[in-house]
Structures are given as C-alpha cells and as structure tokens.
Amino acid sequence: MENISRDTIEDAARGDLAAFEAIYRECSGYVFNVAWRIVNNRADAEEVVQEVFLVIHRKLKHYRFESAFKTWVYRVAANSAVDYVRKSARTRPTDEYRAMVQAAPPAGPSGQPADERRIIETTRRVFERLPADQKTCMVLRHIEGLSYKEIADTLDININTVRTRLRRARETLLALRHEVLHHEL
Amino acid sequence: MNCDQIKELLLTDYLDQNLSDEQTQAVDRHLNACPACREFAASVETYVSAPLESLERGAPSEAVWQKIRTEIESEQAVEADVETAPSMLESWKALLKRIRPVYAGLALVAILTLSMVRLYNPSVPVAPDAGISPDDQARQIEFMTYLTSENGELGESDSEDYAEGIEEYFLLSMR
Numbered sequence A: 001m002e003n004i005s006r007d008t009i010e011d012a013a014r015g016d017l018a019a020f021e022a023i024y025r026e027c028s029g030y031v032f033n034v035a036w037r038i039v040n041n042r043a044d045a046e047e048v049v050q051e052v053f054l055v056i057h058r059k060l061k062h063y064r065f066e067s068a069f070k071t072w073v074y075r076v077a078a079n080s081a082v083d084y085v086r087k088s089a090r091t092r093p094t095d096e097y098r099a100m101v102q103a104a105p106p107a108g109p110s111g112q113p114a115d116e117r118r119i120i121e122t123t124r125r126v127f128e129r130l131p132a133d134q135k136t137c138m139v140l141r142h143i144e145g146l147s148y149k150e151i152a153d154t155l156d157i158n159i160n161t162v163r164t165r166l167r168r169a170r171e172t173l174l175a176l177r178h179e180v181l182h183h184e185l
Numbered sequence B: 001m002n003c004d005q006i007k008e009l010l011l012t013d014y015l016d017q018n019l020s021d022e023q024t025q026a027v028d029r030h031l032n033a034c035p036a037c038r039e040f041a042a043s044v045e046t047y048v049s050a051p052l053e054s055l056e057r058g059a060p061s062e063a064v065w066q067k068i069r070t071e072i073e074s075e076q077a078v079e080a081d082v083e084t085a086p087s088m089l090e091s092w093k094a095l096l097k098r099i100r101p102v103y104a105g106l107a108l109v110a111i112l113t114l115s116m117v118r119l120y121n122p123s124v125p126v127a128p129d130a131g132i133s134p135d136d137q138a139r140q141i142e143f144m145t146y147l148t149s150e151n152g153e154l155g156e157s158d159s160e161d162y163a164e165g166i167e168e169y170f171l172l173s174m175r
C-alpha cells in the first residue's frame, strides 16, 4: 500500500490505465477483505470491489494528497460495502450459510480440536450479524490491523466512538457464545 | 482500578495493545490478584481474540479486474468521442437554447394562472387539508413581483440547470 508512489497516483489520475492497474494490484486485496467481512459473501464482495475501484478511478483527479491514500481507499471501501448491505435485501446466501448446508467436514485441520473449530464457527456467525458500524470497526481492527486513530480517520468518527463500537461488538461476541454453543450447534 | 474498569480495558485498549507499559503492568497486577477478572480475560482470549485471528483473508478473482478495465475503457472511449465530436454537441446545445425560453415561458404562465386562481379565491385551499394563511399570500405576492420584475435572470438560471441535465441525458444515451 505504501508502495504506491505519488507519481503512480498522478499518472492514474491522468488516465494511465497501467498506473491504475498497479494501484488495483496493490489495494484490491484489502478492499476485498473489508468488503467480504461486511457483506458476508464473496460474490457480493467482488461487486463491491468493482464499484470501489470505479469510484476511485473517477475521483482520482480530485484526490489532493491531504489524507493518506490508504485511508482514502479504506474509506471508499467501507462506505461502499455498508451502502451495499443497506441497499441489497440480502438476495444471496452468506458464505456461512452455504458452509452450514454443506455436509459437516469429517475432521478439521490436523491438530485443531473440534471445540476450537466450533468456537471459530460461532464467532464467525455472530460476527456476521453485528450492526454494520460495529462490524466495520472490527474488520478494520482485526482483519486489517488498523490503529484506533487510523479507523477514526477512515470512518471520520472520533477515537472514543471507535473504542465504544469495538467494545460493544466484543461484548456481543462474549455474550452470545454460551447461547450459540449450547443451543445451535 | 476496579474490576469494571479492568474489564473495559480487557475488551478495548489492553486487547488492542494501546496501553503504556506502566498501564499494562497495572492491569496484569490486577489479573494476578483477581480470579474473576482473570477468568474474564481468558474468555476474551478464547472467544474474541483467537477466533478473529483465524478469519481467513481472500482475494478477488481475476475477472474483477477485467470487468473494471472494460468499464474504464468504455468510459474513456465515450470521453474521447465527445472531444472529437464537438459539432454534434454544439448542435444539441443550439437546439436546447431554442427550446429553453419556451419551457421557461410555459412555466411562468402556469405559475401565474395558479396564483391568480388562489389570489381571487382565498377560500380555495392549496391542498385538501390546508388553506393559505395571509402570511403565505403576502409571500406569494412578493414572489410574483420578483418573478415578473426579474424573470429574465431567474428564468435563465433555472433553464440553465434544466438544459444541462438534458444535455447530460442525451450524452449518456449516445453511448
């Protein structure tokens, strides 16, 4: 991400497609992951990626290097993904749902105890159902490893709001674990 | 720090390693002395930190870039077309300039007619459930005066917006 030079960004803004592809190669992975965890399935996440890069391409001329390029791209990605979820009346099953209807795997990766796998699956399910604003903070923190300050800049909220959303999301994960572990699985 | 404060930190800054060494040591000292918070910390590790670390990362398929590239190329082609075909754009503009005053005139006539009806029949409500207050009437008269005295300027800016929308619409449909 930091490997993208100002020259590359400026070339891409002038319409150089090779420069824009370089940006895509560098950023599409994390845009996809942010989108994937927010929209919950790969196909929708790919649509969000497409939308995000078309938006970036159009807005690149207006990018003024005031915020870090990375922050700007995360912002477009998070906003697009959250909008996507709001707009779409969940027409596609989530990956989690697909995984559930498939036959249960006979055994997990070697050495991984069944309990651990159950906990991971439970967490993933609860995670999918978190409110979008909390989930976005969680994705940026846990999947992308952003600091509170970086999350705050990306989402244009203050650091205390970031902290509160993370705390609420984690409390939810903790609170629901008993119920889900004992009744649903 | 009491247990509630410790638990809050365990769910936020302690977990995210935002604390100074000193603060971290203070939390650790509490954990050593307090079985309840120690158990809470273990739950956070088992049910929050560890499972989230295991969420796999993915990458979009190659087809996504192909679609983006195709879309950008077609956008660039349209832009190039517009640049090389000024005559077509100009002819639309010329046509729209001729249409503009007609619409502005029609709109004005409509507004005038409507307000005349209302001015001479104050008892006729605007909407089934709302009459016009004298205040509204005064404002309406003021607006009408404004319209008739400076309608050139007002009409111009209104129709300008309108025409631009139309031009964009035609440009899009020419793709």
Ligand SMILES: [Zn+2]
Residues within 6 Å of the ligand: B002, B003, B006, B030, B034, B036, B037, B038
């Ligand atoms: Zn305690």
